[in-house]
Amino acid sequence: MQVRLHHQTVNPQAYQTMRKLEEFVKSTGLDPILYELIKIRASQLNGCSFCLDMHTKDIRRMGESEQRVNLISVWREVPLFTDKEKAVLELTEAVTRIGDGGVSDALYAKVREHFSETAFIALIMAINTINCWNRIAISFGMFPGCYDAGAKRSESAE
Known part of the structure; x- marks a missing residue:
């Protein structure tokens, strides 16, 4: 496999813009475990192997258990996730698949049971950020280990 291009070096400003989004989300006080759950679920839905491997x-x-990590994709079917985490995972799915019906009033109310308006905005920004990262990684042909020594890069795009 080959990476199509290394976006960080080809266009550092675009990469820094994405880093600023990431820094913003981290500055909101969103629980780091919740943020990783968002990243993993969106990456599963989008089929982003690079991001899924990383997150x-x-x-x-x-410190997350193997069992919970392994069962994120079937979170509805297992008693391993809190109501708060389930609301976040459902919101992640709705926003990632926004064209399938958007965020319903019922889902909005469910999430708001656990989060303030400000925190809801942070969740939306977190979900949007990982969706952007997924689209970048997939578009540029990134895969697990692609930046390790020996991973090849296509020079034809330069």
Whole structure:
């Protein structure tokens, strides 16, 4: 496999813009585990192997159990997630698949049971940020390990 291009070096300003979004989300006080759950679920839905690999490793380093990590994709079917986490995962799915019906009033109310208006905005920004990262990684052909020594880069795009 080959990465189509290294966006960080080809257009550092675009990369820094994405980093600023990431920094903004982290500055909102959103629980880091919730943020990783958002990143993993969106990456699963979008089919982003690069981001999925990265964020499952990150959440494990934060102390998350293998069982919960392995079952994020079926969160509705297991008793391992809190009502708050379930609301966030459902919101992540709705925003990631926005064209399938958007965010219903019922879902908005469910999420607002656990989050203030300000925190709701932080969630939306977190979901949008990982969706942007997914689209970047997929568009540029990124895959797990693509930046490791020996991973090839296509030079034809330059």
